Amino acid sequence: MNFLFIGIAIIFFGTFISINILIVRLTIKSALKKFVIPKLQSYGLTFVDYKWLGPFGTGDFNDNNYFTIKMVSNTGKPSMSIYANVYYQDTENKSMTIRIDTFLFTIERVNYSVEFK
Numbered sequence: 823m824n825f826l827f828i829g830i831a832i833i834f835f836g837t838f839i840s841i842n843i844l845i846v847r848l849t850i851k852s853a854l855k856k857f858v859i860p861k862l863q864s865y866g867l868t869f870v871d872y873k874w875l876g877p878f879g880t881g882d883f884n885d886n887n888y889f890t891i892k893m894v895s896n897t898g899k900p901s902m903s904i905y906a907n908v909y910y911q912d913t914e915n916k917s918m919t920i921r922i923d924t925f926l927f928t929i930e931r932v933n934y935s936v937e938f939k
Contacts, residue, residue, distance in 0.1 A: 849929065850874060850906050853922045857932040862910050865938045870909040881905050881919030882935035901925050 850872065859869045875881050883905065904922040909915060919935040 853929050853932050868911045870911050873907045875905040881907055
């Protein structure tokens with residue numbers, strides 16, 4: 823009986839974590855397609871690749887100088903920020919960090935760690 827309970831718990835938590843990672847990856851790809859790649863192209867830059875920074879990484883944004891998990895914004899709406907490094911190219915390879923602010927399954931805004939000129 824205990825082995826059955828442990829097996830079900832492992833399957834449940836494994837599935838829960840896998841679904842959350844899948845949602846984050848789909849959100850990043852959607853933000854890249856709708857916001858980041860068109861902005862890069864408008865400045866004559868070429869998108870190369872991206873890398874998700876994990877659940878606690880903030881990249882070039884120094885938002886979290888200490889460990890916090892915040893799932894609700896100041897307005898009371900459930901929100902989440904996802905950070906990813908984006909690699910792009912003009913005359914040389916460069917990178918920046920994007921912060922994707924989400925509300926449920928919608929992207930509210932994308933912030934960039936660099937200013938485009």
